[in-house]
Amino acid sequence: MRIILYTGKGGVGKTTLSAATALRSAELGHRTLVISTDIAHSLTDSLDAALTNEPQPVGPTGLWAAELDTGDELERYWGNIKRRIAEALRKQGVQAPVAGELAILPGLDEILALVRIKRYVEEGEYDALIIDSAPTGAAMRLLGAPDLQRWYTRHLAGLSSGLTRLLIPSLQKTIKLPLSESLIQGQIQQLFDEVKRLREILTDSRQTSVRLVLNPDHLSVQETQRAYTYMSLFGLAVDALFVNRILPTEIEDPFFEHWKADQADHIENIHETFAPLPVFQVSLMRREVRGIEALSALAQELYAEQDPTELLSQEQPLRFSMENGHYIMALRLAGVPAGAVELDKDGNELHVRLGRFRRSLILPQVLAALEPAWAQVEGQELRVAFREPAG
């Protein structure tokens, strides 16, 4: 089963593109399930069908859709811990609904939604699973943590001091949470086993592709660069970018002149920044894109004759690894320009110059705290090693 995740900043068009892609996939004869892991549940709106937690047929033959509600999973993997935390908080005077809310770790519901993916993979009822993914990416980050279990255990240990003091300032002293490490381990061992397997699925670039959706504006491009860096860091393969809401050429109203020129600049920049990944473009439609017919028209503009469930690219132009205790960042070069590599690090941005080649990269936090040690070209790759700053 192919797994395709559409993700990006809030409001850029993730749900619309997921729905349109799923529709095209079903039209091409693939048994397709589209799900939303977003609690805002906009897939219902987009497909104009009342969806539930379990997949149900919508639109053309071969298309199913669901809006995930992870209540069952939450109870199974987290119920006991949640009740203990909530009870402790209530004893300290925190109102019950608030206590229940605080007892859920950030990112957990997203993780649980992703665990559902594993179920669909194992059941094998679909050829393609299209995921309209929540914009935070918190789950990706957690999935990428090499030792997720330790991370959670540590976080829970720190929960009593940090969280309660921060969120409940009226409580002078911090609350001692009745959570032993063995309780945590016992309850969530199974979840972590599942997450481990899930990570294998998501980082298998033949099975899972991430598609970054963006709009041609400054903030969106920045955010996408950051997302791309983290996806690469965590070993998730991005196989294409989707630039949505491009002003159509037929708009000649002078009011939009600057908008159009700026958009053109951003699109050029997107091509350069993410080369050699393919960049798909979608224009701004005459109205909101809702319902099967409108989605199908959008899919036609987007993919024409192409099958969107195929791997759109096999390139992974940015990779991170650990070698001899050094973090290595490897960037694929399209043709190797001659000249010496010049690096200039400015906070979390790294500017690379090599002959006529110029690129600005957003570094993940772990590398932003270090400094480049050396850079060299090896084959088609520029490799940069990082080290602790001197002193």
Ligand SMILES: Nc1ncnc2c1ncn2[C@@H]1O[C@H](COP(=O)(O)OP(=O)(O)OP(=O)(O)O)[C@@H](O)[C@H]1O
């Ligand atoms: N190319 C387009 N032309 C016209 N309207 C569009 C286009 N793409 C998306 N829209 C509309 O913009 C709105 C937001 O799109 P969508 O819900 O797909 O974004 P999203 O990234 O999923 O948002 P969120 O982050 O809130 O989940 C919707 O009303 C949708 O119909």
Ligand SMILES: [Mg+2]
């Ligand atoms: Mg959405």
